[in-house]
Structures are given as C-alpha cells and as structure tokens.
Amino acid sequence: MTKPMPARHRTTNWSAYNAALRKRGSLLIWLDREMAWLAPHEGRPGRPPVFSEGAIQFCLSIKVLFKLPPRQTAGMVASLLRMARLD
Numbered sequence: 541m542t543k544p545m546p547a548r549h550r551t552t553n554w555s556a557y558n559a560a561l562r563k564r565g566s567l568l569i570w571l572d573r574e575m576a577w578l579a580p581h582e583g584r585p586g587r588p589p590v591f592s593e594g595a596i597q598f599c600l601s602i603k604v605l606f607k608l609p610p611r612q613t614a615g616m617v618a619s620l621l622r623m624a625r626l627d
Contacts, residue, residue, distance in 0.1 A: 571624050
C-alpha cells in the first residue's frame, strides 16, 4: 500500500509569514539599565577584567536556560544588548 501524498501549502503572503515567525520566536527579558556591564578597575597588576560579575552571571544563566554553546550565547546576548541599546 502506498502512502498518501502530504498536503502542500504554498505561502502567498511572505511578509505576514515572516512576521509570524518573528513573533513566534520572540522573547521578553527585562534588563536593568543601572547594572554595570563593564568591570571596575581593581588597581591590581595584570590584565583587568572586562565584564562585571553580574554580566557574566547573566550570560551563564542564558547559556544554561537555553542549552546554548558559548558562541551562540555570545550572539544572543549581543543581540539582546543591541535591542536594549545597552552596549
């Protein structure tokens, strides 16, 4: 017995389709604008840290929450910061 042919749907309104995809993948994260993203100067010898402890904890939380590898985590956090205009 042969399998029936699956129904084929053609997209005719691409702008609405793309908007629906973006909306389906939307994520709302509240960021505190007062949080320091850059680490303060410690006055010790050696290379100073770039990011604050809070920023590192935020990135690691996103990484664990969405099970992302480090490179995808960096990209997601960068896009979040661009959207929030914090960078």
